[in-house]
Amino acid sequence: xxxxxxxxxxxxxxxxxxxxxxxxxxxxxxxxxxxxxxxxxxxxxxxxxxxxxxxxxxxxxxxxxxxxxxxxxxxxxxxxxxxxxxxxxxxxxxxxxxxxxxxxxxxxxxxxxxxxxxxxxxxxxxxxxxxxxxxxxxxxxxxxxxxxxxxxxxxxxxxxxxxxxxxxxxxxxxxxxxxxxxxxxxxxxxxxxxxxxxxxxxxxxxxxxxxxxxxxxxxxxxxxxxxxxxxxxxxxxxxxxxxxxxxxxxxxxxxxxxxxxxxxxxxxxxxxxxxxxxxxxxxxxxxxxxxxxxxxxxxxxxxxxxxxxxxxxxxxxxxxxxxxxxxxxxxxxxxxxxxxxxxxxxxxxxxxxxxxxxxxxxxxxxxxxxxxxxxxxxxxxxxxxxxxxxxx
Amino acid sequence: xxxxxxxxxxxxxxxxxxxxxxxxxxxxxxxxxxxxxxxxxxxxxxxxxxxxxxxxxxxxxxxxxxxxxxxxxxxxxxxxxxxxxxxxxxxxxxxxxxxxxxxxxxxxxxxxxxxxxxxxxxxxxxxxxxxxxxxxxxxxxxxxxxxxxxxxxxxxxxxxxxxxxxxxxxxxxxxxxxxxxxxxxxxxxxxxxxxxxxxxxxxxxxxxxxxxxxxxxxxxxxxxxxx
Numbered sequence: 001x002x003x004x005x006x007x008x009x010x011x012x013x014x015x016x017x018x019x020x021x022x023x024x025x026x027x028x029x030x031x032x033x034x035x036x037x038x039x040x041x042x043x044x045x046x047x048x049x050x051x052x053x054x055x056x057x058x059x060x061x062x063x064x065x066x067x068x069x070x071x072x073x074x075x076x077x078x079x080x081x082x083x084x085x086x087x088x089x090x091x092x093x094x095x096x097x098x099x100x101x102x103x104x105x106x107x108x109x110x111x112x113x114x115x116x117x118x119x120x121x122x123x124x125x126x127x128x129x130x131x132x133x134x135x136x137x138x139x140x141x142x143x144x145x146x147x148x149x150x151x152x153x154x155x156x157x158x159x160x161x162x163x164x165x166x167x168x169x170x171x172x173x174x175x176x177x178x179x180x181x182x183x184x185x186x187x188x189x190x191x192x193x194x195x196x197x198x199x200x201x202x203x204x205x206x207x208x209x210x211x212x213x214x215x216x217x218x219x220x221x222x223x224x225x226x227x228x229x230x231x232x233x234x235x236x237x238x239x240x241x242x243x244x245x246x247x248x249x250x251x252x253x254x255x256x257x258x259x260x261x262x263x264x265x266x267x268x269x270x271x272x273x274x275x276x277x278x279x280x281x282x283x284x285x286x287x288x289x290x291x292x293x294x295x296x297x298x299x300x301x302x303x304x305x306x307x308x309x310x311x312x313x314x315x316x317x318x319x320x321x322x323x324x325x326x327x328x329x330x331x332x333x334x335x336x337x338x339x340x341x342x343x344x345x346x347x348x349x350x351x352x353x354x355x356x357x358x359x360x361x362x363x364x365x366x367x368x369x370x371x372x373x374x375x376x377x378x379x380x381x382x383x384x385x386x387x388x389x390x391x392x
Numbered sequence: 393x394x395x396x397x398x399x400x401x402x403x404x405x406x407x408x409x410x411x412x413x414x415x416x417x418x419x420x421x422x423x424x425x426x427x428x429x430x431x432x433x434x435x436x437x438x439x440x441x442x443x444x445x446x447x448x449x450x451x452x453x454x455x456x457x458x459x460x461x462x463x464x465x466x467x468x469x470x471x472x473x474x475x476x477x478x479x480x481x482x483x484x485x486x487x488x489x490x491x492x493x494x495x496x497x498x499x500x501x502x503x504x505x506x507x508x509x510x511x512x513x514x515x516x517x518x519x520x521x522x523x524x525x526x527x528x529x530x531x532x533x534x535x536x537x538x539x540x541x542x543x544x545x546x547x548x549x550x551x552x553x554x555x556x557x558x559x560x561x562x563x564x565x566x567x568x569x570x571x572x573x574x575x576x577x578x579x580x581x582x583x584x585x586x587x588x589x590x591x592x593x594x595x596x597x598x599x600x601x602x603x604x605x606x607x608x609x610x611x612x613x614x615x616x617x618x619x
Contacts, residue, residue, distance in 0.1 A: 003506030010503040021491045289487045292448065293501045293548070294476025296469060386468075388448045 011299060015306035026307075029271075030315050033371065036268050037319025038326070039261050039334075041363050045323050046332040047251065048354030053183045054246040058239060060122055061184075062097075064212035064224050065237045074235070076206040081231060085212060088226050092215045096207030098196040102161055102189075107150050113189045115196030116211075126185070130175025135192045142175040146186030161199070169199050256338070262366075269370050284382055291387035297380070304379035305372070312368040319367075320360065327353035393457070394556060394587045395422035395445055400454030402440050402612075414440040416612045418454070424555075427578065427588040427602050432609035438591035439560055441609070445589055446558045447475040459555060476501065480549030484561035486541045488548070490534040494525065497533055498547045505552070519547040523577070539570040546577060557581060559590040563597055575600045 019026050066085070068077035082094040095117045101110040119132045133140035143151075151159055153173065160170045177185040197204065214223050224236045287300050326332060331351050402415040415437045422428055430438045444451050447463060450471065456463040459478040463471065481487075488497045498516040507515075520526035523543040528536050533544060542562070549557060559578075563571035571594065578588055579602040590597060598606055608615040 005506075006508055007504060007506035010506070010509075013509075014503060017492075017496075285487075286489055289489065290500065291472065292446075292475075292481055292487070294472060294552070295504050296472050299504050386449055388443050 008302070011302045012306045015303045016310060018303065019307050019310060026311060030311050030318075032268060032271070033311065033315035033367070034318040034322065036261075036265055037315055037363060037367050038322040039264065040366060041320045041323030041359070042326045042332060042335060043261065044359035044363060045327045045353040045355060046335055046351070048356055048359055049327055049332070049351040050183065051247055052354045053180065053351065055243060056180070058184070058243050058246070060120060060126060061239050061242060062211035063214050063217065063220050063239050064227065065097075066210040066212060066227055066231070067208075067235045067237070068233055069235050070233070074208075076202065076208060077210055077234070079205055079207055079210075081234070082210050084230060085210065085227060088223060088230065090215050090219050090223050091212055093213040095211045095213075096193065096209075097211050098193050098200065098202055098208045100196065100200045100208065102199075104150055106152075109150075110187065111147055111150070111189060112187050113191065113196055113199060115191050115193040117193045123190075126177055126181050127175045128178040130173070133174055133190070133192050133195075135194075137172075138198075139169070139171045139191075139195060140174045141171045141189050141191045141195075142177060143173055144177045144185035144188040145179050145182050147189055148176055163199055164201070169195075171195075265366060265370075269374055284385075287383055288385070288387050291383070297383045300383035301376060301380055304383075305376055308372050308375040312371050316364065316368055320355075320363070324353050324355065327351050393421055394424045394426070394459060395420065395589070396455070396457040397421070397441075397444070398455045400441075400444065400451040400456055402437075402444065403452045406452060414612050415444075415451070418612075418614055420607060420614065422587060422589060424587055425582065425585050426604050427582050428590070428605045428607055429598055429603045430589065430591040430607050430609055431593055431598055432591075433593065436609040437612040438609055440612075442558050442560055442589065442591055445556075446479050446481060447471040476504070476552065478554050478556050480552065480554040480557045482542075482545050482549045482557065482559040482562050484564050486533075486545040488533040488541060488544060490532065493530050493532055494520065494536065494540075494544050495529040497544060498551055500548065501552050515551060516547065519550055520544075523547050538565055539573070542566060542570065542574060543577075546574075550581075555585070555587060557586050557588045559588065559592075561591055561594075563592060563594045568596065571596050575602060578602055 066077065066081070068075050068081070077096075079096050082096065085091055085094045097114070097116050099112060099114040102113055103109075104111050117135075119135070123132055127142065128145075130142065132142060153159060157173050158170055159173075160168045163169055171189070171191070177188070193207075196202070202208075212223070212227070214220055220238050220240065224238045228234065228236045290300060291297070326334065328351070397418055397420040400415055400418040401413070404412040404414055418437075418441060420441070430441060432438050443449060444456055444463070445458060447458060447466075448471070450456070450463050450466060454464070458474070461474050463474070466474065489500075492500075495513065495516055498520065499512040502512045502515065517526055517529065520529055520543075523546060525536075525540050525543045525547070528540055528544075533541060536544070542565075557578075562574055566574060575597065578590075578600075582588060582602050590603075592598060597603065
């Protein structure tokens with residue numbers, strides 16, 4: 001083998017031997033370091049998983065949603081606005097949608113009742129079991145998993161809600177949404193538009209909002225701008241905007257959590273600095289002896305680098321693996337309250353961790369690199385002293 | 393000439409309030425295969441002179457040449473390279489790493505030369521056998537006796553086969569029997585052509601037949617020479 005390579009192998013051997021000699025001390029550092037990386041990678045993986053779930057779920061979301069605004073608040077929109085929109089070149093279809101909230105006394109939270117005039121066949125793929133309402137039979141609904149848990153149907157297919165004026169309306173469950181889509185469907189009851197009009201007493205001439213489908217998805221933003229110009233009393237929301245909002249919200253929450261974690265990270269860096277700069281007289285003497293025996297400052301530094309690299313690499317591996325397990329098998333239990341927000345019907349969705357190169361790189365930048373710096377720099381200072389200290 | 397020291401001065405902490413002049417106008421020539429002993433009380437400058445010969449640091453002024461290389465202007469990196477090739481150190485306190493085994497301690501100087509583990513082991517075992525401590529090779533140095541420590545330190549000093557051996561108060565912690573054994577080894581090394589510089593005020597060393605010359609030191613100066 002090449003002499004230079006053999007020398008580096010020898011130095012690596014010596015570094016690993018040194019770690020083993022001080023195994024109690026190094027093991028404790030490794031565990032604390034792995035804990036910090038676990039917390040940080042959990043946040044990153046959880047954010048990635050949630051963003052991914054949101055992206056998947058939003059594939060079925062309307063391309064453009066048009067809502068009427070009066071005095072800064074959303075009001076019912078006349079269905080006739082749809083006829084005006086049909087004039088815009090590039091719009092394929094305009095459909096009214098009616099939705100609203102029903103307060104659930106069992107959970108103390110709101111259930112969203114959403115009625116559409118036609119069901120996108122692609123929605124079938126989002127179903128765990130059953131079918132979509134056929135639209136002609138009154139009272140058929142598809143439920144999100146949060147509503148299923150909330151209603152505790154236990155095999156029953158029928159249930160009733162009280163309308164606002166306290167008359168009863170009966171629903172028949174035809175299907176359930178998949179748990180994977182819980183981020184968007186947890187508190188959702190999807191039914192025909194006629195049923196929501198009936199439940200909320202909304203006339204046929206009005207809707208909550210209008211859903212616009214465009215011929216060319218690349219023109220979504222252009223058409224949205226044209227809609228806003230044509231109907232100045234409306235708010236136009238596009239699918240990319242919703243996706244961006246999810247990314248921002250999760251990014252913000254992840255960032256907020258990460259800032260909290262930075263305190264722990266800073267404490268760890270201080271601990272590592274203290275450990276490294278507070279070299280014991282024995283460690284300093286060892287460096288002096290090695291230098292007297294012909295070791296260069298760079299050789300001593302290489303040994304210390306290999307030690308720190310081995311500790312940080314193992315901690316990274318352990319921390320990221322634990323982070324992955326935390327998301328994959330425990331659904332990010334530690335950080336769910338932070339990341340899932342204030343919804344009363346908390347989504348119980350099962351998350352699949354998304355490991356992106358950028359996320360791992362971020363974790364490395366915030367943990368491994370500072371650790372290498374705070375351990376190697378003091379070692380460089382110690383290794384720069386003349387070797388005669390070992391002779392005294 | 394193996395070692396040539398002319399008008400050498402060494403001042404520690406130069407320019408500071410705690411400045412110490414350790415060597416004054418030292419002149420010393422050591423022939424190849426010569427054994428000399430630097431004798432003097434504590435603080436006389438013996439170890440400082442040994443450090444300059446051993447390329448640990450350069451002199452403050454004057455000319456120092458070891459194995460044909462002028463040390464005065466060599467930066468630390470090159471001093472280390474020269475030391476690695478030409479100098480073997482034996483220390484008063486042995487300076488072995490207590491947490492390593494005997495074998496690992498002896499192999500230390502070879503690690504940075506890029507020798508494989510097999511070659512390092514082979515060389516170390518040959519030396520340990522010669523010095524009679526190979527049966528302790530897998531012991532931690534904290535588990536062996538003073539005499540064995542001394543022999544392990546000698547093995548480590550010789551592992552690179554350096555032409556110059558420097559020994560700082562080598563018998564200070566040994567009884568008479570072990571000191572005689574140590575001097576016996578030095579005699580063997582002299583016969584093999586090594587140049588040896590020792591510091592000591594032990595009469596056993598000073599008067600040993602293998603010592604060619606004694607250089608007395610006092611207050612950082614060489615006082616007299618005798619053979």
